[in-house]
Amino acid sequence: MSAVPADAPASSSSGAHGSTAPGMRGHAWGPLRREWIKLLFQRRSYLIWAGMLAIPFLVSLALKLAGSGPHENGGGGGPAFLDRVLGNGMYVPLASLSALLPFLLPMAASMVAGYMVAGEAELGTLRIILLRPVKRGSMLLSKWVVAMLYLAVGFLLVLVGGVVFGGLFFGLHPMVTLSGTTLSVVHGLGLTGLVFLYGLAAMSCMVSLALLFSVLTDSSLTALIGAVIFYIVVQIVIAFSYFAWLRPWVFPNYFLEYVSFFRDPIYWTPILKGLASFGAWSFGLTLVAYLLFRRKDVLS
Amino acid sequence: MTQAVAEAQTQSESTGRPEQQNCSGRPVVLSTHALTKQFGTLLAVDALDMQVCRGDVFGFLGPNGAGKTTVIRLVLGLIHPTSGHAEVCGHRVPGQLQGALRHVAGFVDDPTFYPLMSARRNLRLLGSMSGPVSEERIDEVLEIAGLRERSESRVGGFSHGMKQRLGIAQALLHSPELIVLDEPTSGLDPRGMKDVRELIRELGASGTTVFLSSHLLHEVEQVCTRAVILNRGRIVVQGPVSELRPQNDAVKVLTDDQSRAAATLRAQFGAAGVIEDDGFLVVQAGEETVPEMVRRLVADGLAVRAVVPAPEQGLEDFFLELTGADDAKPATESRRRGIARVLGRRR
Numbered sequence: 001m002s003a004v005p006a007d008a009p010a011s012s013s014s015g016a017h018g019s020t021a022p023g024m025r026g027h028a029w030g031p032l033r034r035e036w037i038k039l040l041f042q043r044r045s046y047l048i049w050a051g052m053l054a055i056p057f058l059v060s061l062a063l064k065l066a067g068s069g070p071h072e073n074g075g076g077g078g079p080a081f082l083d084r085v086l087g088n089g090m091y092v093p094l095a096s097l098s099a100l101l102p103f104l105l106p107m108a109a110s111m112v113a114g115y116m117v118a119g120e121a122e123l124g125t126l127r128i129i130l131l132r133p134v135k136r137g138s139m140l141l142s143k144w145v146v147a148m149l150y151l152a153v154g155f156l157l158v159l160v161g162g163v164v165f166g167g168l169f170f171g172l173h174p175m176v177t178l179s180g181t182t183l184s185v186v187h188g189l190g191l192t193g194l195v196f197l198y199g200l201a202a203m204s205c206m207v208s209l210a211l212l213f214s215v216l217t218d219s220s221l222t223a224l225i226g227a228v229i230f231y232i233v234v235q236i237v238i239a240f241s242y243f244a245w246l247r248p249w250v251f252p253n254y255f256l257e258y259v260s261f262f263r264d265p266i267y268w269t270p271i272l273k274g275l276a277s278f279g280a281w282s283f284g285l286t287l288v289a290y291l292l293f294r295r296k297d298v299l300s
Numbered sequence: 301m302t303q304a305v306a307e308a309q310t311q312s313e314s315t316g317r318p319e320q321q322n323c324s325g326r327p328v329v330l331s332t333h334a335l336t337k338q339f340g341t342l343l344a345v346d347a348l349d350m351q352v353c354r355g356d357v358f359g360f361l362g363p364n365g366a367g368k369t370t371v372i373r374l375v376l377g378l379i380h381p382t383s384g385h386a387e388v389c390g391h392r393v394p395g396q397l398q399g400a401l402r403h404v405a406g407f408v409d410d411p412t413f414y415p416l417m418s419a420r421r422n423l424r425l426l427g428s429m430s431g432p433v434s435e436e437r438i439d440e441v442l443e444i445a446g447l448r449e450r451s452e453s454r455v456g457g458f459s460h461g462m463k464q465r466l467g468i469a470q471a472l473l474h475s476p477e478l479i480v481l482d483e484p485t486s487g488l489d490p491r492g493m494k495d496v497r498e499l500i501r502e503l504g505a506s507g508t509t510v511f512l513s514s515h516l517l518h519e520v521e522q523v524c525t526r527a528v529i530l531n532r533g534r535i536v537v538q539g540p541v542s543e544l545r546p547q548n549d550a551v552k553v554l555t556d557d558q559s560r561a562a563a564t565l566r567a568q569f570g571a572a573g574v575i576e577d578d579g580f581l582v583v584q585a586g587e588e589t590v591p592e593m594v595r596r597l598v599a600d601g602l603a604v605r606a607v608v609p610a611p612e613q614g615l616e617d618f619f620l621e622l623t624g625a626d627d628a629k630p631a632t633e634s635r636r637r638g639i640a641r642v643l644g645r646r647r
Contacts, residue, residue: 124412
């Protein structure tokens with residue numbers, strides 16, 4: 001090690017001179033940028049995105065190969081919209097979303113958000129970043145926003161991938177709504193975009209849930225498993241008619257309400273109920289995560 | 301034990317708490333006030349009171365498990381005290397943690413970084429959390445840490461020692477008033493240790509306050525101006541480092557006839573002053589007595605083969621002495637008997 005430069009210690013501003021490091025300018029966006037960069041420096045981030053992009057391709061390919069079979073409405077027994085895909089690529093993004101939403105997307109959301117705090121604790125970097133003058137609340141909020149941003153990119157990949165692969169395999173044609181009316185390609189794409197935003201709002205609950213588990217533990221795997229198990233248990237519980245009274249109060253109940261966008265006119269009541277539920281759960285879970293993180297003893 | 305140490309112990313016994321150190325008009329950079337941390341039934345830090353003055357290179361000594369890292373975590377706001385508080389550069393912790401963290405940098409335990417990022421990108425990322433940081437400054441601290449040539453290498457491929465150096469580099473980024481280093485030489489090779497110690501000395505000489513946690517007495521002695529010794533969450537000794545270390549006046553003597561030499565030396569220093577240890581005669585005598593000792597041995601017709609300083613008292617023994625841990629002796633004796641039994645069976 002060489003000698004300490006004369007201006008190194010004692011001066012509190014010496015580090016601020018000269019050209020500022022690229023990509024770190026701006027206080028408001030700084031925390032988000034840092035979290036985003038950290039996310040981009042994880043291999044699993046690309047793996048999840050690749051998986052999400054693969055779904056519309058695989059859905060298109062599988063349906064194209066099975067193209068000679070029956071494809072009347074409701075005839076295939078697959079996820080919603082799947083049977084309509086044959087002959088119209090406009091349904092591929094929705095078919096992909098309906099394939100992802102029940103399990104893979106909650107899993108991806110839990111994986112990303114579960115790593116946010118617990119993963120850093122596991123790695124040992126949590127204690128390094130908490131020695132910097134950044135409030136724990138804003139740090140946690142940045143992590144939440146970046147997890148959502150990450151999922152938004154994933155949703156965009158599914159949407160764009162669905163339109164591209166659907167267009168290539170089946171062509172893009174006017175869509176038929178659940179009410180039997182026809183929508184133009186542009187109108188259909190607009191509604192598909194709203195469906196994806198609804199799906200993203202639904203995933204905000206999973207992000208908040210996984211973030212809460214991430215604060216509670218120092219193991220990202222435990223955080224992931226905790227969030228996914230919670231989600232699965234809720235799904236199982238509300239499947240029983242005995243617990244039907246519980247359904248309006250739990251967020252997974254509203255995951256598939258996006259189909260209401262494809263009624264003519266749009267049936268807003270279940271959509272708004274779903275959004276209210278997602279908002280309440282996200283806020284509540286994130287608030288609990290914040291209260292715990294604020295007082296958390298970092299021993300990792 | 302020196303008089304200063306003895307006095308510190310007496311004060312500790314009479315007041316129940318070591319007396320506050322005097323900064324002689326210098327500002328107090330770090331202080332703790334009845335700082336206490338309890339984990340379940342374990343009292344990790346017990347009503348700790350200490351002061352670190354501006355410009356100090358302050359040694360924070362203690363054996364493993366003494367509570368050093370817990371104190372550092374408390375001071376840096378990583379964990380919350382059960383009672384009491386700390387003050388860092390006039391900011392109360394917890395309470396005004398963000399204000400405190402603007403003046404302090406360092407690392408706790410092993411410094412850790414994002415393994416897939418380069419050293420430079422790690423510094424850029426961490427540095428930006430404390431405000432703008434220039435590329436020139438990043439180059440400077442990498443140079444100081446001796447990592448300039450590896451600045452673009454991924455940290456995941458760094459050795460433990462290189463990570464320690466990078467930890468010091470990130471601590472220097474914003475030229476803080478107080479640098480907290482938790483065992484910074486652990487895992488370093490002798491050359492690395494020497495470099496880090498020199499750097500700490502230079503930081504101290506340039507006016508930066510350094511809080512150095514270590515379990516190596518000689519390390520603290522080499523680089524620190526003042527120190528406290530912590531044991532079981534309590535300060536047992538504090539004071540200037542020069543007065544902290546136990547004095548060791550013993551020398552080891554080897555002659556061609558140790559029995560006759562022992563008789564000669566016992567006549568000079570008394571029976572209690574000369575003991576046999578591993579073929580040597582250990583004589584409790586200062587350096588000034590060595591010429592006379594050798595003269596007498598030679599006068600008795602003995603060939604003096606070696607006179608060397610006896611190994612200094614280890615920190616562990618020093619602790620046992622300071623803390624009066626006599627209960628450790630029966631355990632040691634019992635262990636010796638156990639080993640003897642095992643060896644006996646083998647024979």
